[in-house]
Structure formats: structure tokens, C-alpha cells
Amino acid sequence: MRLFRHIPFFYRTEYSQVKIYRVIFEATLKGFIRDRLLQLLLVCALFIFLVVPALSLFSMRQVQELSVTLSLSAISAILLIVTVILGSSSVWRDLDRRYLASILGLPVSRTSYILGKFTGIVLFIMIGCIILGLVATVAIAFVSAQYPSDIPVRWLQIWVAILMDGLKYILVAAVAMLFSSLSTSFYFPFLATLVIYFCGSASQQVYEYIVSDYGKSLSGIAKIGICVIYYCIPNFAAFDFKVQAVYPLAVSVQSLLFTGGYFLVYACIILMIAVWAFNRRELA
Amino acid sequence: MLLVGYAFCIVPFASYMKNRPVAVKLGYVPSAEVLRVAVGDQKLLVAHAAVVKVLVYYGTLIDKQLNNKLILPAEYLNMYTTLQTTVKLDPYNNDSYYFSQAAFTWDIGRAKEVNIMLDYGMKYRTWDYMLPFFAGFNAAYFLKQYEPAARYMQRAAELSGNPLLTNLAARYYFESDKSKIGIEFLEMMEKGAKDEQVRKLYRLRRTALQAASTIQSAVSQFKGQNGRLPRRLGELLEHGLMQRLPEDPYGGRFYLDDSGTVRTTSKFAFGEHK
Numbered sequence: 050m051r052l053f054r055h056i057p058f059f060y061r062t063e064y065s066q067v068k069i070y071r072v073i074f075e076a077t078l079k080g081f082i083r084d085r086l087l088q089l090l091l092v093c094a095l096f097i098f099l100v101v102p103a104l105s106l107f108s109m110r111q112v113q114e115l116s117v118t119l120s121l122s123a124i125s126a127i128l129l130i131v132t133v134i135l136g137s138s139s140v141w142r143d144l145d146r147r148y149l150a151s152i153l154g155l156p157v158s159r160t161s162y163i164l165g166k167f168t169g170i171v172l173f174i175m176i177g178c179i180i181l182g183l184v185a186t187v188a189i190a191f192v193s194a195q196y197p198s199d200i201p202v203r204w205l206q207i208w209v210a211i212l213m214d215g216l217k218y219i220l221v222a223a224v225a226m227l228f229s230s231l232s233t234s235f236y237f238p239f240l241a242t243l244v245i246y247f248c249g250s251a252s253q254q255v256y257e258y259i260v261s262d263y264g265k266s267l268s269g270i271a272k273i274g275i276c277v278i279y280y281c282i283p284n285f286a287a288f289d290f291k292v293q294a295v296y297p298l299a300v301s302v303q304s305l306l307f308t309g310g311y312f313l314v315y316a317c318i319i320l321m322i323a324v325w326a327f328n329r330r331e332l333a
Numbered sequence: 334m335l336l337v338g339y340a341f342c343i344v345p346f347a348s349y350m351k352n353r354p355v356a357v358k359l360g361y362v363p364s365a366e367v368l369r370v371a372v373g374d375q376k377l378l379v380a381h382a383a384v385v386k387v388l389v390y391y392g393t394l395i396d397k398q399l400n401n402k403l404i405l406p407a408e409y410l411n412m413y414t415t416l417q418t419t420v421k422l423d424p425y426n427n428d429s430y431y432f433s434q435a436a437f438t439w440d441i442g443r444a445k446e447v448n449i450m451l452d453y454g455m456k457y458r459t460w461d462y463m464l465p466f467f468a469g470f471n472a473a474y475f476l477k478q479y480e481p482a483a484r485y486m487q488r489a490a491e492l493s494g495n496p497l498l499t500n501l502a503a504r505y506y507f508e509s510d511k512s513k514i515g516i517e518f519l520e521m522m523e524k525g526a527k528d529e530q531v532r533k534l535y536r537l538r539r540t541a542l543q544a545a546s547t548i549q550s551a552v553s554q555f556k557g558q559n560g561r562l563p564r565r566l567g568e569l570l571e572h573g574l575m576q577r578l579p580e581d582p583y584g585g586r587f588y589l590d591d592s593g594t595v596r597t598t599s600k601f602a603f604g605e606h607k
Contacts, residue, residue: 107381107385107388108381108384108385108428109388109428109431109432109526109527109528109531110427110428110431110527111426111427111428114425114427115381118377118378118381119378119381121377122375122377122378125374125375126375199460199461200460214374217374246373247373250373250374251369251370251371251373254369254370255370258366258370285373285374286373286374288374289374291374291376291377292377292423292425295377295425296425296458
């Protein structure tokens with residue numbers, strides 16, 4: 050951890066916590082680059098570029114649509130892995146290497162530490178989103194030029210889907226930070242984040258199932274229990290704009306505003322709980 | 334040592350995988366309700382993967398049947414269920430509708446079920462003229478429901494702006510020569526098919542239908558000349574109405590039923606009783 054380079058800086062108390070936060074944020078980002086995560090992203094991007102045009106040919110009538118589906122699915126899967134690992138390991142690594150105790154011995158607030166780490170991850174996710182999105186754009190453009198479909202490619206919808214995926218994984222990172230601030234192990238935040246991710250992706254379907262005729266057979270308590278879970282865990286289905294991207298369908302401004310607002314409020318709540326929990330934690 | 338062992342194993346293993354019974358390869362796809370919950374935001378990918386699985390399975394089966402390597406009835410019900418699952422996951426998936434039309438109408442006569450699927454697809458693919466076009470053809474040709482057929486064709490014509498389809502819609506109200514309509518439809522589909530397996534499927538069906546149509550014309554001619562139906566198809570050759578009897582590409586034998594309609598023992602499908 051290169052934060053030690055900043056020790057004299059931290060002792061100059063005239064520097065605000067905002068500046069300290071910025072240093073932690075930059076150190077987090079540089080740490081990811083030092084761990085060659087950017088190279089990993091570029092390899093993944095190359096994989097998308099090579100595999101998408103080849104696999105798209107498996108479709109009979111919608112090669113272009115399959116190329117969009119494959120690209121968006123690959124971006125989503127890569128970002129999921131990157132986010133869960135980064136979000137679950139960032140605090141744990143500092144703790145494991147005893148850097149955290151040293152850092153927090155300096156005039157660094159725990160809030161600045163958590164927020165600095167989180168925003169470092171956020172920026173890396175957005176960089177990943179843009180790199181993968183650009184490569185996917187080239188791959189889709191190539192396929193659609195070779196095998197034009199009856200329906201046109203709508204880049205706006207494709208980029209909305211990619212950026213909404215980015216927001217989703219920022220929310221996943223916030224959940225991972227929450228679990229990281231509660232645990233000293235890597236495995237708990239890693240597995241708990243994955244569980245929340247899968248539950249959050251399925252919750253909308255389950256909710257729709259129980260409020261439909263199929264749910265009539267369920268007991269009242271079970272329904273209330275499911276509804277409580279539905280409202281508590283993050284609803285990742287709201288960030289899924291893939292259908293609109295693949296079969297260029299209109300994306301309503303309302304859906305974007307609702308999803309954006311939901312993201313902001315939910316991410317803030319999760320981060321506040323993470324900061325609160327981390328501030329009360331024994332780190333001896 | 335282990336590498337040598339691997340090298341010895343991999344060739345027979347690959348050969349086994351390649352030659353294992355094709356029926357095994359289709360496998361089971363969980364219901365759409367389960368998949369929707371389980372796969373999260375990868376619904377479209379899973380739907381595409383399931384369609385590809387059906388295509389590869391059916392393509393392999395057709396190839397083996399054409400090469401007389403294997404005569405095995407296709408798992409049509411499993412294929413249909415899988416494709417139903419795919420459209421529930423991704424109701425816009427064109428491959429599912431297209432393949433259902435290609436495989437389930439001609440081979441197993443499930444035009445009614447295919448039209449239910451097509452009706453479902455039309456709610457989503459509102460711009461696509463192919464779905465009402467398929468449904469219109471099925472209604473007229475297989476189900477003999479000419480009025481709904483004309484309505485479907487009219488919708489197809491409106492969406493495509495193709496006057497040919499308007500003509501077809503009109504013809505469905507009056508046309509009685511089903512074979513001609515079938516052959517024209519198959520020709521059109523064959524030309525439009527991008528996938529070689531599907532093209533092969535349509536070509537095969539068209540050849541069979543043309544053969545039946547040729548014999549049927551000769552039977553009509555025979556009846557006109559002799560005032561009765563031929564007792565056997567050989568009489569058509571004896572009266573010089575045909576040079577030779579066309580072959581059924583599905584491997585069956587043509588015969589005349591009691592009403593004078595040309596039929597084949599293959600029922601225009603592989604693996605049927607010969």
C-alpha cells in the first residue's frame with residue numbers, strides 16, 4: 050500500500066478530510082492499476098472482440114441481435130466478477146496486511162477511508178464499462194455490417210444498457226463495501242455479495258409471481274415475508290435494459306429517471322450503513 | 334507421463350463425444366419460470382443458447398438421416414417445449430419462431446400450436462411481417478381456415494409493403510389448389526433462408542411436394558380421360574401420362590388413397606413407417 054508515502058501529508062492537519070479522501074481514492078485506483086486489472090480488462094475486451102462475431106453466426110435470422118446480446122452479456126459477466134472481487138477484497142487486503150491499522154492510526158477518518166475506497170472502485174467500474182463498451186461497439190458494428198438485420202442498430206439504446214449495467218455494478222460494489230466493513234474475512238463479503246446479487250436479480254420475478262394468480266396458493270405470512278425482502282434488497286432487474294438494446298425498443302425517460310433516482314438513494318443508504326458500521330468496528 | 338496418457342485418451346474420447354447418440358444432445362431445459370428467476374439479466378443469452386441447442390440437435394439429426402447414418406425420430410415435443418421456453422424468456426427471439434415454423438408444421442402437422450406461438454410473437458415483434466406471413470400460410474394450407482389466413486396475410490402485406498402478399502391474401506379466399514400454394518411458399522422460404530440446414534429442409538419438402546403434385550396432375554388427367562381413378566400409380570405410366578414415377582425424397586412410396594389423393598408411406602417425414 051503506497052499510502053505510507055502520504056504519511057507526512059496526513060500529519061499536516063490543515064489538510065481537510067476531503068483531501069485525505071482524495072488521496073485514498075487515488076491510492077485505491079493506482080493499486081488496481083498496479084495489480085494489472087486494467088490489462089485484465091483489455092484481455093477481456095479482446096475476448097469480446099474475437100468471440101462475439103464468431104458466436105453470432107450461430108443464429109439463423111438474427112446474427113446482429115445475437116452479437117448485441119453476447120456483447121452485453123459478456124460485459125455484464127466481466128463487470129460482475131471484477132466488482133465482487135474488488136468490493137469484497139479492498140478492505141480485507143488492507144486489514145490482512147496490517148495497513149489498515151497503520152492508516153487509521155493517522156488522522157484519517159474511517160468515513161474518508163471507506164468513501165475513498167468505494168469511489169476508487171466506482172471509477173474503475175466506469176473505466177471498465179467504457180473500455181468494454183467501446184470494444185463491443187466495434188464488434189457489433191462489424192457484425193451488423195456483415196449481416197445486416199431487418200431492424201437497425203440503435204447505439205443509444207446499447208449505450209444506455211451498458212451504462213445502466215455500470216450503475217448496477219456500482220450498487221453491487223456498495224453492497225460489497227457494506228459487507229467488507231462488517232467482516233474481517235474475504236469469503237463472507239464475497240459470498241454475501243454474490244447472494245445479494247442473485248437475489249436482487251431475481252426479486253422482481255419472484256415478486257411478480259406472488260402477486261399474480263400463481264401466488265394465491267402461498268400463505269399470507271410467506272407473501273409478507275417475500276414482499277419485505279423485495280423492498281429491502283436492491284432491485285437489480287431495474288437496471289436491465291438489454292431487451293431495449295438488442296431489439297431497438299424505445300427507452301422511456303421515466304424509466305431512466307426512476308432507475309437513476311433509485312440508484313442514488315439506495316447507494317447512499319448502503320454507504321451510510323457501511324460507514325456507520327465501519328466507524329463502530331473494533332480493529333485492534 | 335500424464336501428458337502421454339492424456340494424448341492417448343483424448344482421441345477416442347473426442348470420437349465418442351462426436352458419435353454419441355444425437356438424442357442425448359438435446360437434453361432438458363428447465364421451465365421459463367425457473368430460468369427467469371435463476372439467470373437474472375442473462376435471460377436473452379440463455380434463450381439464444383437454448384435455440385442454438387435445438388438448431389444444432391436438429392441439424393445433426395437431419396444430416397445423419399440424409400446420409401442414411403441414423404433413422405431416429407426427432408424429439409419434437411422436447412424441441413417444441415424448449416422453444417416455448419425461449420420465447421417466454423425472450424419473446425422477441427426471431428429464431429424461435431422461424432425454426433418452429435420450419436420444423437413443426439410440415440413434419441408433425443402442429444400448425445395450430447405453431448400459430449399460437451406466432452400469435453404470441455406478433456404481440457412483441459410488431460414490425461415483423463414474417464410472423465403473420467407464417468401464420469397466414471399455416472391457417473390456409475394446414476388448417477384450411479382461409480378467412481383468418483387472409484387476415485394474417487393482410488397484416489403481413491401491410492407491414493412489409495409487399496403487394497405479393499396482398500395477392501396471396503386475396504388468393505387464400507379463393508384458391509383451391511393447395512399444392513401450388515405450398516410449393517410457392519416453400520420456394521420463397523428456401524430463397525430467404527440464411528441457414529444451410531433450414532434451406533435443405535425447405536428444399537427437401539419442396540421436392541417432395543412437387544413430386545406429389547406432378548403425380549396428382551397425372552391422376553386428374555387420367556380421370557378425365559377414363560372416367561375413373563387409376564387402380565394403381567403404375568397405370569399412369571402405362572397410359573403414357575408419366576415417363577416415370579417421381580421418388581419421395583423422404584424414402585417413402587407414393588400411393589393413391591380411396592379419394593384419389595396422392596399420399597406417401599413416409600408421410601413426408603423421416604423415420605415414419607415405410
